[in-house]
Amino acid sequence: MSAATLNAMKLVTAAEMRLLEKRALESGTSFGDLMHNAGRAVASEICGLFDSFPGKKALVLVGPGNNGGDGLVAARFLNDAGAITHVYLLAPRDPGDLVYNEALEAGISPIEVESDAGFSKLRELLGEADVVVDAIFGTGLGRPIGGASAAALTLVAEARNQRPDMVVIALDLPSGLNADSGEIDDSTLAVDYTITLGYAKRGFFLFPGADYTGQILVADIGIPDGLDDDILSEVIDEHDVLSILPLRPSDAHKGSFGKVMVVAGSTEFIGAASLVCQSAARAGAGLVTLAARQSLHPVFAAKLVETTHLPLPETAHGEFASEAAEVALARLVKYDAAAIGPGLGQSPDTVEFVHQLLSGISENTGLVLDADALNALSLTPDWWDIFNHPAVLTPHTGEFARLSGLSIGEILANRMEICRKNAALWGKVVILKGAHTVVASPDGRIAVSPSANPGLASGGTGDVLTGIITGLLAQGLDEFDAARAGVYIHAMAGESVRNNIGDTGMIASDLLIQIPRAVKSIKEHDHASCH
Ligand SMILES: NC(=O)C1=CN([C@@H]2O[C@H](COP(=O)(O)OP(=O)(O)OC[C@H]3O[C@@H](n4cnc5c(N)ncnc54)[C@H](O)[C@@H]3O)[C@@H](O)[C@H]2O)[C@@H](O)CC1
Numbered sequence: 001m002s003a004a005t006l007n008a009m010k011l012v013t014a015a016e017m018r019l020l021e022k023r024a025l026e027s028g029t030s031f032g033d034l035m036h037n038a039g040r041a042v043a044s045e046i047c048g049l050f051d052s053f054p055g056k057k058a059l060v061l062v063g064p065g066n067n068g069g070d071g072l073v074a075a076r077f078l079n080d081a082g083a084i085t086h087v088y089l090l091a092p093r094d095p096g097d098l099v100y101n102e103a104l105e106a107g108i109s110p111i112e113v114e115s116d117a118g119f120s121k122l123r124e125l126l127g128e129a130d131v132v133v134d135a136i137f138g139t140g141l142g143r144p145i146g147g148a149s150a151a152a153l154t155l156v157a158e159a160r161n162q163r164p165d166m167v168v169i170a171l172d173l174p175s176g177l178n179a180d181s182g183e184i185d186d187s188t189l190a191v192d193y194t195i196t197l198g199y200a201k202r203g204f205f206l207f208p209g210a211d212y213t214g215q216i217l218v219a220d221i222g223i224p225d226g227l228d229d230d231i232l233s234e235v236i237d238e239h240d241v242l243s244i245l246p247l248r249p250s251d252a253h254k255g256s257f258g259k260v261m262v263v264a265g266s267t268e269f270i271g272a273a274s275l276v277c278q279s280a281a282r283a284g285a286g287l288v289t290l291a292a293r294q295s296l297h298p299v300f301a302a303k304l305v306e307t308t309h310l311p312l313p314e315t316a317h318g319e320f321a322s323e324a325a326e327v328a329l330a331r332l333v334k335y336d337a338a339a340i341g342p343g344l345g346q347s348p349d350t351v352e353f354v355h356q357l358l359s360g361i362s363e364n365t366g367l368v369l370d371a372d373a374l375n376a377l378s379l380t381p382d383w384w385d386i387f388n389h390p391a392v393l394t395p396h397t398g399e400f401a402r403l404s405g406l407s408i409g410e411i412l413a414n415r416m417e418i419c420r421k422n423a424a425l426w427g428k429v430v431i432l433k434g435a436h437t438v439v440a441s442p443d444g445r446i447a448v449s450p451s452a453n454p455g456l457a458s459g460g461t462g463d464v465l466t467g468i469i470t471g472l473l474a475q476g477l478d479e480f481d482a483a484r485a486g487v488y489i490h491a492m493a494g495e496s497v498r499n500n501i502g503d504t505g506m507i508a509s510d511l512l513i514q515i516p517r518a519v520k521s522i523k524e525h526d527h528a529s530c531h
């Protein structure tokens, strides 16, 4: 997670980028200006990567379209900045092409692939380049990359392996990376930096593409302000989270920060309930109560000292008794938010208990549904027609598949769009967990986690997320704010643990103390930036 480069990063599809370009043209900016700004901004970002740029060797690989055009402009500015600059043309440019002619006038002599038998010149240039720019294809790629372009990209990858100090830059996006879905071409380069134009593309936060972009830098290409109000997808950033975090007045009492009820746990899954309760408290809830089957009470009472308890009636077999939901609902009216599901199990009595709970819960209670509550919902066809209560749902891919009826492959192929569509269909805020977790609101907004941390792929980390979000809901945040702030805080907590102990062997309990630290750091960052 690199907050400095990801601040206020909106995410666009290729179609949205074309729309923004069209609006910019309609508002009086010329295409030539946009391309000029793009090339200049890219060159300026590249210069900024080196302590001293004059004398460096730059090689720009130029394709047939506007991405190549941007590359030609960038080459001219790199040349002006003192780099020894070569342009390698993978397709002929139109003789009347303005940016091509400007590059020639600047003294750059492009090398054409047709006259470079066996890529001997390209190999020679790759043997000495300090920086290579992939300006072969951008958002206009229409089919798999083949021929000379594929061969050239493969040669760059080979050269990069031999010379790790060579910096490889993608202009707008690594050629072959699909801006919408994150799919890649066989020859897509894994670059060090992607200098993207105007807006980051959705595919940078979807896999496999997310592994290919390197650090993402957004270049300002002069699209006028105010044209992007209907772009509803963004990467969650610290400033957003700061602006939505609840204030903590000094004369607060525990009622000020809301009450959370956690309905979770079973004989098999004791830890899930503990993690949810502790993380809700660590996220700042004033009071946390655990409602669990009464036979589990002694265990939880010993483990959770700050939590209060509502033992629920159970049958002789240790299942929820038929009046258990009524007991929970009677108490729930005094609570601001509830988390239902983690570790409850999936027995028929439990499913019935969850259904009764969901059909009786008040509209005023903020609700997070996770794990077995989601599994119980999935058993009812078109459950969203019946269950109208606003809620945050936190499925991982398998749970999402059960809720939606889609296959895991279909979901993974386009996580952002699938999450957006289903949030709208279901009328819920939906968190699709995974690397770069996606949060979608029924109104079309999407917020994506800046973090992909394999350390979080272990049992219980999802329970921690559920607890954080419920704790934030209890403090008065709405569902979408609680979800995106919760995802960000959870990601930061995970990054802190990874920084301390690495990504192997991280356990969910490690995250707990990092939750308030993450909140503190977000608040202090603002303090620091104000002075
Ligand atoms: N959207 C914007 O506001 C701006 C976009 N610009 C640039 O424009 C780019 C998009 O430009 P284009 O639409 O020209 O697209 P590209 O430059 O990505 O490439 C399209 C060209 O490649 C050809 N082509 C597509 N797939 C191919 C394949 N597999 N093999 C061989 N040739 C193939 C097409 O026929 C076309 O000539 C962006 O990525 C960006 O770099 C900038 O110039 C400035 C402003």
Ligand SMILES: [K+]
Residues within 6 Å of the ligand: 067, 134, 135, 136, 137, 138, 170, 171, 172, 173, 174, 175
């Ligand atoms: K490119």
